[in-house]
Amino acid sequence: MIHHDTIVALATPSGAGAIAVIRLSGKDAVAIADACFKSVKNLKKLSLQKTHTIHLGHIIDGNKTIDEVLVSVFKNPNSYTGEDVVEVSCHGSNYIQQEIIQLFLRKGCRMATAGEFTLRAFLNGKLDLSQAEAVADLISSDNEASHQIAMQQMRGGFSSEIAKLREELLNFASLIELELDFAEEDVEFADRTQFKELVERISFVLKRLIDSFAVGNVIKNGIPVAIVGEPNVGKSTLLNALLNEERAIVSHIAGTTRDTIEDEISIGGIGFRFIDTAGIRETKDVVESIGIKKTFEKIDQAQVVVFLADSLNFKVDVFINSFKIEIEKIKNKYPLKPLLIVANKVDKLNENQIKSIKSEIPQIHFLSAKKGIGVDELKDKLLSFVNTGALRNNDTIVTNSRHYDSLLKALDEIEKVKHGLQSGLSGDLLAIDIRQALYHFGEITGEITNDDLLGNIFANFCIGK
Amino acid sequence: MIHHDTIVALATPSGAGAIAVIRLSGKDAVAIADACFKSVKNLKKLSLQKTHTIHLGHIIDGNKTIDEVLVSVFKNPNSYTGEDVVEVSCHGSNYIQQEIIQLFLRKGCRMATAGEFTLRAFLNGKLDLSQAEAVADLISSDNEASHQIAMQQMRGGFSSEIAKLREELLNFASLIELELDFAEEDVEFADRTQFKELVERISFVLKRLIDSFAVGNVIKNGIPVAIVGEPNVGKSTLLNALLNEERAIVSHIAGTTRDTIEDEISIGGIGFRFIDTAGIRETKDVVESIGIKKTFEKIDQAQVVVFLADSLNFKVDVFINSFKIEIEKIKNKYPLKPLLIVANKVDKLNENQIKSIKSEIPQIHFLSAKKGIGVDELKDKLLSFVNTGALRNNDTIVTNSRHYDSLLKALDEIEKVKHGLQSGLSGDLLAIDIRQALYHFGEITGEITNDDLLGNIFANFCIGK
Numbered sequence: 001m002i003h004h005d006t007i008v009a010l011a012t013p014s015g016a017g018a019i020a021v022i023r024l025s026g027k028d029a030v031a032i033a034d035a036c037f038k039s040v041k042n043l044k045k046l047s048l049q050k051t052h053t054i055h056l057g058h059i060i061d062g063n064k065t066i067d068e069v070l071v072s073v074f075k076n077p078n079s080y081t082g083e084d085v086v087e088v089s090c091h092g093s094n095y096i097q098q099e100i101i102q103l104f105l106r107k108g109c110r111m112a113t114a115g116e117f118t119l120r121a122f123l124n125g126k127l128d129l130s131q132a133e134a135v136a137d138l139i140s141s142d143n144e145a146s147h148q149i150a151m152q153q154m155r156g157g158f159s160s161e162i163a164k165l166r167e168e169l170l171n172f173a174s175l176i177e178l179e180l181d182f183a184e185e186d187v188e189f190a191d192r193t194q195f196k197e198l199v200e201r202i203s204f205v206l207k208r209l210i211d212s213f214a215v216g217n218v219i220k221n222g223i224p225v226a227i228v229g230e231p232n233v234g235k236s237t238l239l240n241a242l243l244n245e246e247r248a249i250v251s252h253i254a255g256t257t258r259d260t261i262e263d264e265i266s267i268g269g270i271g272f273r274f275i276d277t278a279g280i281r282e283t284k285d286v287v288e289s290i291g292i293k294k295t296f297e298k299i300d301q302a303q304v305v306v307f308l309a310d311s312l313n314f315k316v317d318v319f320i321n322s323f324k325i326e327i328e329k330i331k332n333k334y335p336l337k338p339l340l341i342v343a344n345k346v347d348k349l350n351e352n353q354i355k356s357i358k359s360e361i362p363q364i365h366f367l368s369a370k371k372g373i374g375v376d377e378l379k380d381k382l383l384s385f386v387n388t389g390a391l392r393n394n395d396t397i398v399t400n401s402r403h404y405d406s407l408l409k410a411l412d413e414i415e416k417v418k419h420g421l422q423s424g425l426s427g428d429l430l431a432i433d434i435r436q437a438l439y440h441f442g443e444i445t446g447e448i449t450n451d452d453l454l455g456n457i458f459a460n461f462c463i464g465k
Numbered sequence: 466m467i468h469h470d471t472i473v474a475l476a477t478p479s480g481a482g483a484i485a486v487i488r489l490s491g492k493d494a495v496a497i498a499d500a501c502f503k504s505v506k507n508l509k510k511l512s513l514q515k516t517h518t519i520h521l522g523h524i525i526d527g528n529k530t531i532d533e534v535l536v537s538v539f540k541n542p543n544s545y546t547g548e549d550v551v552e553v554s555c556h557g558s559n560y561i562q563q564e565i566i567q568l569f570l571r572k573g574c575r576m577a578t579a580g581e582f583t584l585r586a587f588l589n590g591k592l593d594l595s596q597a598e599a600v601a602d603l604i605s606s607d608n609e610a611s612h613q614i615a616m617q618q619m620r621g622g623f624s625s626e627i628a629k630l631r632e633e634l635l636n637f638a639s640l641i642e643l644e645l646d647f648a649e650e651d652v653e654f655a656d657r658t659q660f661k662e663l664v665e666r667i668s669f670v671l672k673r674l675i676d677s678f679a680v681g682n683v684i685k686n687g688i689p690v691a692i693v694g695e696p697n698v699g700k701s702t703l704l705n706a707l708l709n710e711e712r713a714i715v716s717h718i719a720g721t722t723r724d725t726i727e728d729e730i731s732i733g734g735i736g737f738r739f740i741d742t743a744g745i746r747e748t749k750d751v752v753e754s755i756g757i758k759k760t761f762e763k764i765d766q767a768q769v770v771v772f773l774a775d776s777l778n779f780k781v782d783v784f785i786n787s788f789k790i791e792i793e794k795i796k797n798k799y800p801l802k803p804l805l806i807v808a809n810k811v812d813k814l815n816e817n818q819i820k821s822i823k824s825e826i827p828q829i830h831f832l833s834a835k836k837g838i839g840v841d842e843l844k845d846k847l848l849s850f851v852n853t854g855a856l857r858n859n860d861t862i863v864t865n866s867r868h869y870d871s872l873l874k875a876l877d878e879i880e881k882v883k884h885g886l887q888s889g890l891s892g893d894l895l896a897i898d899i900r901q902a903l904y905h906f907g908e909i910t911g912e913i914t915n916d917d918l919l920g921n922i923f924a925n926f927c928i929g930k
Contacts, residue, residue, distance in 0.1 A: 012485065013557060016604055017478030018582070018930035019486060021554070054517040054537055065616060067603075072519055072537065087554075089486070091600070092478060092930075095607045117483070135556070138532075139481055142560045151530060465483035465557075 006032060007112035007120075008104045009464040010097055017092035022100055023464060024086040024109060025117055030073060032107045033086040036060060036100075037071055046086070051075035059088065061103050067096045081117050082124030115461025119454060122446060129446025129457070130159045133400055136461050137220065144269030145219040149397050158396050158403075159445045161209075165202050166441040172198060173434045179427045192421065199418050202437075206411040209398050213407075216399035218303070218386060222264055222271030225382065226302035228295050233310040234344040238369040239274060242267070242379065268383045275301050299330065304338045304385050306378075311345045311366065314357045324361065338385050342378065344369055402457070406443045413437035471497060472577035472585075473569045474929040475562055482557035487565055488929060489551040489574060490582055495538060497572045498551040501525060501565075502536055511551070516540035524553065526568050532561045546582050547589030580926025584919060587911060594911025594922070595624045598865055601926050602685065609734030610684040614862050623861050623868075624910045626674075630667050631906040637663060638899045644892045657886065664883050667902075671876040674863050678872075680851075681864035683768070687729055687736030688851060691763040694773035699809040702834040703773060704739060707732070707844065732844045735851050740766050764795065769803045769850050771843075776810045776831065779822045789826060803850050807843065809834055867922070871908045878902035 006026025012019075024033060030047045037046060039057040049055065051074055059066040072087040079085035090096050105111065115136070122132045134154035141147040152158065175190035227235050243265050264273045275298050299305050307330065313319045330339055346354065346366035354366060365381065367374030398404055413436040420430045442448035471491030477484075489498060495512045502511060504522040514520065516539055524531040537552040544550035555561050570576065580601070587597045599618035606612040617623065640655035692700050708730050729738050740763050764770050772792065778784045795804055811819070811831035823829060830846065832839030863869055878901040885895045907913030 009483075011483040011557075012477040013480040013482035015478040015480065016927070018474075018476040018488075018604065018927055020477065021484060021486065023483075052519040052521075054519060054539075056517075065620070067616070068619070070537075072535075074519075089552075091603045092476075093604045093606050093612070095609075095612050096603070099612075138556045138561070139483065139558045141558050144560075147558070147560050147564075151532070154533070155530070462481070462483055 006109050007116055008101060008109035009112035009117070010101065011087070011464040012092075014094070014097075015092075016094060019089050020092040020097050022088045022090065022097065022104070023112075023117065024088075024104060025079070025081045025083045025112075025120060026109075027084060028108060029084040029086045030075075032104060032109055033071060033073075033088070035107050036103055037069075040068075046071060046073050049073050051078050059090065059100055059103065061099075066099050066103065067091055069100075077124070077126075080126070081120040082126045083120060112463060113458070114463050115458030115465055116463075118461060118465055119458045122454075127154075128156070128159050128163075129449065130162070130400070130403065130444055131156055132446075133402070133457060134158075135465065137399065139462065139465065142264065143222075143266035143271040146271065146399070148269075149216065149219060149399055152396070153399075158398070161205070161396050162441055162444050165205060166438060166445075166447075168198055169202060169434060169438055169441070173431060173438060176427050176431050176434065180431065183427075196418075196421050199414060199421065203411065203414050203418060206407055206414060209396065210404065210407050210411060212395065212397040213399070213401075213404045215386075216397040217401075219270060219397065220399040222273035223304060223382075223386060224273050224275050224302045225304045225306060226275045226298040227306045227308055228298060229308035230310070233308050234369050235308055238306075238308060238342075238344060238367075238375075239265075241369040241372060241375045242272075267379045270383065270386050272382060296333070299334060299337065302337070304340065304382060305330065305334070306340045306342055308342045308344055311343045311349050311357075314343065314349070315353065320357065320360050327361070340365060340378070340381060342367060346373060347371055403444050406440045410437050410440035413440065471574050472581055473566060473574035474577035474582070475566065476552070476582075476929040477557075479559070479562075480557075481559060484554050485557040485562050487553045487555065487562065487569070488577075488582065489553075489569060490544070490546045490548045490577075490585060491574075492549060493573060494549040494551045495540075497569060497574055498536060498538075498553070500572050501568055502534075505533075511536060511538050514538050516543050524555065524565055524568065526564075531564050531568065532556055534565075542589070542591075545591070546585040547591045548585060577928060578923070579928050580923030580930055581928075583926060583930055584923045587919075592619075593621070593624050593628075594914065595627070595865070595868065595909055596621055597911075598867070598922060599623075600930065602864065604927065604930065606685075607729065608687075608731035608736040611736065611864070613734075614681065614684060614864055617861070618864075623863070626670070626861055627906055627909050630670060631903060631910075631912075633663055634667065634899060634903055634906070638896060638903060641892050641896050641899065645896065648892075661883075661886050664879060664886065668876065668879050668883060671872055671879060674861065675869065675872050675876065677860065677862040678864070678866075678869045681862040682866075683851060684735065684862065685864040687738035688769060688847075689738050689740050689767045690769045690771060690847065691740045691767035692771045692773055693760050693763060695775070698773050698775040699834050700773055703771075703807075703809060703832075703840075704730075706834040706837060706840045707737075733848045735848065737847060761798070764799060764802070767802070769805065769847060770795065770799070771805045771807055773807045773809055776808045776814050776822075779808065779814070780818065785822065785825050792826070805830060805843070805846060807832060811838060812836055868909050871905045875902050875905035878905065 004027060006024060006028040008022065008024045011021045011023040034046045036059050037055075037057050038060050039055055041056070043055075046055065053073055055071045055073070057069065057071065059069050067090045069091075070089040072089070074080070074085040074087075076083045076085075088100060090100055101111075118127070118132050118135050121127045122129060127135070131154050134150050137150035138147065138154055141150045172190050172195050178189050179187060227238065229235055264271055266272070307327065309323060313323075327339070327341060330337075341361060341364045343357070343364055343366050345368055347368045347370075349357075349366075358364060365374065365378060367378055369375065398407065413433050416433040417430060417437065419425075420433060439448055443453075469492060471489060471493040473487065473489045476486045476488040499511045501524050502520075502522050503525050504520055506521070508520075511520065518538055520536045520538070522534065522536065524534050532555045534556075535554040537554070539545070539550040539552075541548045541550075553565060555565055566576075583592070583597050583600050586592050587594060592600070596619050599615050602615035603612065603619055606615045637655050637660050643654050644652060692703065694700055729736055731737070772795065774788060778788075792804070792806060795802075806826060806829045808822070808829055808831050810833055812833045812835075814822075814831075819831060830839065830843060832843060834840065863872065878898050881898040882895060882902065884890075885898060904913055908918075
């Protein structure tokens, strides 16, 4: 798995922009760059330059000048990958990017595979495995909470907690294994009382980390919210109203895709993902038959349901009753799913009308998406469904399902150790369970690893990272 | 127009990628970066660092760490803009990009307008105006020819040619204006024979540059080609076959938009732009009535027309005659437009059939888009319509319509000077025409400029450049 060749990839997003960065890493990175680079000042070769310096010049292919560029040089081990790294900052045309990459390929580079730069950083000991995984999370983080967790994990918060427990457990494991060497003398090097305490503590921490996964998962992937309701009650307008603040920030930068934003918004730093409301918009049958398959499918996928109605409809008495029946249907089918009953276009009603509807449907929340009335209150209600306690307390939160899986397995083994200790299990059998627990700890940080596992993890990275 | 504030913008394409680069320029760039940056090694401030050095650390907002970044420092005048410049290379998530930019804005930066970095480079004398314009061309160049011309222009090839003529003309202007001061003494400081020679030479160069615009325009914008023909004759398959080589290169990098590539391909380094073939695909009437408005509209826009037919149809005798009539219709309407008659699916015919069709329509080109037969020959034919002589001779080529406009006006004035010299026009009147010519030369390189002009030019840049 250790690579000795030199890899190259575009590190910035593809497409045209002011500049693009092409990254080389490996033992020949500087030599290959030197073969294609001519300094503007005609100074010494890049190989003779200090690490962390920048040089203005041209990328040349024989007599042809491809671009005027800035070249950054990083000498091993002081680079992201721990190898020699060269970053070429060129003009951001697709054509130039391609030409420079093709040139480096001809000069002996190989196209990097997804995540290969970070894989090398891991293999060279610059990051542990959970930190490496956090890099991918960091890049895909799109709100404050997921960013904060990825940042914490990348800086080693999670690994160091795991590593500390692992070390303590390893100490005891060694002592117990030592006992086995002196089996005939019946000595106990490992204090069983202290060991029980440690196992209890590890079990407690593991359970906390495992519990945090539910929150972590929500934070990483966003909370799925279904907005259901008849056509033209204002679902899109509500989404736009919720989006308002976010979009203003985003619009500073041209080219940000709006479609994606319309589906995912951040409230109080937590991502809320709105499920395929376009699909719901098409169905005409919500009122007559809330039980239709499509709507229930949306509700199935959602963690929170916003049931939106048009206030004007409440002026018709018969509507209130059919609406109440629909609410009951949803509640009966999903007794545990938070349901927000929302009436849009509140500005079309007078005080008395509002009061009389509230007496019929007490939990109803009135708003006007168009005029921005009651929208902030809806945001607060959505946020109230998230347990942000752990986030506020700056606790370690598990967001990665691979880690979650290893933690579950480690807990399983630790519980076996606990019962073994209680039932006076012999040291040799105890040692096996401890080693198994240690194995699963090691999986998380990467002390225990194999090519398949690494292949799977880094395949999810983008090329260039 | 001179700015004293510090600007910030994302310099890399928007979207998620491995890394993103945020660029600051202005007198407070380093101080603002220092206020948000904490070195990992806890070394001295960025303001105390040397120019062209890179520093690993964290972007911090109070107690909150936004990202681990590399910061590059460029001290004025040794930077792109000629001002102090800081480039922050952060993890490429949209969220992180936004957070860092927002932080810099709060610390006193202003969001850069389109092309403002390059505008500052121009105002600080790092580039002349035609070089600055070449930066935008370079970024949007998507084939070898347009890239080569933009590169030449950015490196000053075009400006230096103009500047040299301008200087010589300026010398004569000064001499002639000097004569005016001694008007009563009737002296001639400016040698009229030499001056006539110079004016002839300038006129010759201007005409060559003006003529080059036709080629330049084709190279910059690509050659519009209409592929017309019945549905299912294989227009898309042909386009894919033409694309083949390009796409293999492009596919190394994930996320490159395919739609755009399908419409523009590069043959022998020249861009060929295929006009809305989807639209033609929809019309069912090509064979019955080639005269329909839509098809002629496509042909109107094209510089070359590929008229594609299905070889199988030629097995029907009546088709050959109707096809010949259609060819005549196009030729009559567009006698000067190159028309390529192409028959796809040649593999479905035998030698005799091919021979007999050729005897009816001698100029027909047979190919099989699916099997790749005859496709390279079609590329050669397309390429033969481009006058690449100037390109091969490495002559200066004008691609910018603003330059073209100024060159036309300059030529107009130079012709006036020429006639003035021939008809013995008095020095004071001659001087006026010379000054006008000089004015138009100056417009190109930016000696003569105004805010509106600069505003127009740089508004076409992307933000961050």
